[in-house]
Amino acid sequence: MTRIDFYQIDSDEAPLIFTCRLIDKIYHLGHKIHIHTMDQAQSQALDDLLWNFKPERFIPHAICSNVVENGLHEKVKVKICHQSEPLEHKDIMINLSGTVPDFFSRFERVAEVVPLDKQSRTSARENYRFYKDRGYELQYHQMKARK
Numbered sequence: 001m002t003r004i005d006f007y008q009i010d011s012d013e014a015p016l017i018f019t020c021r022l023i024d025k026i027y028h029l030g031h032k033i034h035i036h037t038m039d040q041a042q043s044q045a046l047d048d049l050l051w052n053f054k055p056e057r058f059i060p061h062a063i064c065s066n067v068v069e070n071g072l073h074e075k076v077k078v079k080i081c082h083q084s085e086p087l088e089h090k091d092i093m094i095n096l097s098g099t100v101p102d103f104f105s106r107f108e109r110v111a112e113v114v115p116l117d118k119q120s121r122t123s124a125r126e127n128y129r130f131y132k133d134r135g136y137e138l139q140y141h142q143m144k145a146r147k
Helices: 015-028 040-052 064-070 118-133
Strands: 003-009 033-036 078-081 092-095 109-114 137-143
Touching (some): 003 015, 015 092, 040 078, 064 078, 109 118, 118 137
Parallel strands (some): 003 109, 003 137, 092 109
């Protein structure tokens, strides 16, 4: 059964910067990652950030539409997508969409990033209830400001 981790950001760190840190950690542990964003603009913003996030620890990644167009499904370990169900990814999904995607249970783990703003917190509570009501294993991580 899929394990769900909620990462509640309790600082003014930008959610996409936190997400880059999370991707960096997960990727360098050897996992494949599917990042589910809310729209094209968020996908592009995350893509742009990842290109320069840690130059000494580059994370190869692509937006899903580019992966499909170029036939790179198996080669890309970090995929950013906002509009379609992943074709083969089954390792870890980072959810930035604010809603629970229909395909979440295809992943071993789901990371729900919870920004500081009130609307994001409300959406995260709804997602938490959704997973809990269906018996999923839930973990909660309170992310304090970095020192």
